[in-house]
Amino acid sequence: MTYAVATGHALTTEAAEQILRAGGSAVDACIAAACTAFVAEPVLAQPLGGGFLMLAPGAGAPHVLDAFVQTPRRRRPEGELDLATITVDFGTATQDFHIGAGTVATPTLIPALFEAHDRHGRMPWADLVAHAAQHARAGVTVTAFQAEVAGLVAPILTADADVSALCAPGGKPAAEGTVQCNPQLADVLEVLAAEGPRFFTEGEVGQGLTALPGSHLTGEDLRHARHAWRPALTLRRQGHDIALNPPPSLGGVQIALALSALPRAPRPVLVARALAEVARLRADLDIDRQPDRAGALLLDPDRVAHLRRLLASHTPALRGTTHISVIAADGSGAALSLSNGEGCGRLIPGTGIQPNNMLGEEDLSPDGPVGWVPDRRLASMMCPTAMRGDDGTLTLLGSGGSNRIRSALATTLLALVDAGLPPDAAVAAPRMHVENGNLSFEGLGADGRREALLAEWPQATVWDRPAMYFGGVHIARRDRRGGVQAAGDPRRAGAAASG
Structure with a gap:
């Protein structure tokens, strides 16, 4: 047996590894890992959030299951909504977030995972949720990274008495070493395994979600929301076929543009110039408000050619997410990116679940928490990725990090493909990101690369050590002889296993 797993938490990796050792498929392992992430990484992943699943079968083209959120079918008057604005202090900057039941978008994650299991799963759902339920009851020891994440969103975790009682007893997020239990979530997962997705769309969980005071959501939203299968967005680079998340997701198309233009x-x-120009084009072309056209707008051959010329000659003047990468013994792979935004700061009674706040995310809803268009798929930067080399090597990867996902994956793909680095070295390679014309990068040593960046971006922010700001890329790889490698990103306490 050969398998590889990389995720954002040791228990999440352990869940996938147990399933693979028992003969489960890559999709089985992703589902088990996701359920455990709901328990062990609760700020980053929740059952009523969203995600994308990249499937790379042993034979055939990769394809993507879009399990992200969409806007409600009807918009309630603003005066009837539960909305609040909180400020999160990141140390070097502050950011406002919108929370409350009025920011919850319609989730499709759970029904999508059931369909993925129907098509590609082998083990019963009861087995897939068992690890998560066990640890939800027994408790999970809070890691240093999870404590840091919870500390950043403390105003959300303390905005409501019920959420605070579960996530921040005494009014402070749990410190490193604290054991946190969520027995109600354990019950929910076990009932879900027995009753299926209708438990979330029409049963107690769905009813509890639509009953939150001040929410847009109705039973009609949950019954009619649909996940979607899409062909992957593919590109060819240096002997590798790279499969990315297609529109209306925005991350894949921006990565594709940068990689297509770079030598x-x-x-x-x-x-850095490529990342800056792609970010500028995203704003100038207003693709956030027309994500379905993102591919046509950004990947037009003339635009790619123009960017290549620009990079060759021009000097510029210048949300919570986790990821699971799995390769199974049969050579198939799956990569699942999950997000709950920051959470809406409300709890569905009796479930231990905090729904998403995607309608309050500026990256997803640029016109604000009440300015969205009804019954539309929201765009996302998440981009689970599959890459197959001409030698048969299969690599699955993805990252958390909100807007930084596109740059985290672009720089890691360059390290894997152009530099030929193994997964662990590619994950460790320095990263950079450009936002609003401002460059941030991890220190690049004393070989002149740092000085070259600062010559063009004298106001750049230089990070002296790897930082979680630059995402968390988790990689699983299998070569044509069956050899496996896995790498979890230490920036986000990643955990990897192979066997």
Whole structure:
């Protein structure tokens, strides 16, 4: 047996590994890992959030299951909504977030995972939720990283008495080493395994979600919301076929544009220029408000050619997410990215579940928490990725990190493909990100690369060590001989296993 797993938490990895050792498929392992992430990574992943599943079968083209959220079918008057604005202090900057039941978008994650299981699963759901339920009851020891994440969103975790009682007893998020239990979530997962997705769309969980005071959601939203299968967005680079998340997701198309325009083994300063130009085009072309056209707008051959010329000659003047990568013994792979936004700061009674706040996310709803168009799929930066080399090597990867996902994956793909680095070295390679014309990058040593970046971006923010700001890329790889490798990103306490 050969398998590889990389996730954002040791228990999440353990859940997938147990399923793979028992003969489960890559999709089985992803589902088990996701259920455990709901318990062990509760700020980053929840059952009523959203996600994307990249499937890379042993034979055939990769495809993506879009299990992200969509806007409600009807919008309630603003005066009837439960809305609040809180400010999160990131140390070097502050950011406002919108929370409350009025920011909850319609989830499709759970029905989507059941359909993925129907098509590609082998083990019963009861087995897939068992690890998560066990640890939800016995308790999970809070890690340093999870404590840091909870500390950042403390105003959300303490905005409501019920949420505070579960996540921040005494009014403070749980410190490292604290054991946190969520027995109600354990019950929910076990009932879900027995009753199926209708428990979430029409049963007690769905009824509890639509009964939250001040929410847009109705039973009609939950019954009619649909996940979607889509062909992957593919590109060819240096002997590798790279499969990315297609529109209306926005991350994959931006990564594709940057990689299509960059030459082989580009210098960091050139990568920074590409990231800056892609970010500018995203704003100038207003693709956030027309995500279905993102591919046509950004990947037009003339635009790619123009960006190549620009990179060769021009000097510019210048949300919570987790990821699971799995390769199974049969050579198939799956990569699942999950997000709950920051959470809406409300709890569904009796479930231990905090729904998403995607309608309050500026990246997803640029016109604000009441300015969205009804019954539309929201865009996302999440981009689970599959890559197959001409030698038969299969690599699955993805990242958390909100807007930084696109740059985290672009720089890691360059390290894997152009530099030929193994997964652990590619994950450790320095990263950069450009936002609103401002460059941030991890220190690049004393070989002149740092100085070249600062010459063009003198106001750049330089991070002296790897930081969770730059995402958390988790990689699983299998070569044509069956050899496996896995790498979890230490920036976000990643955990990897292979066997």
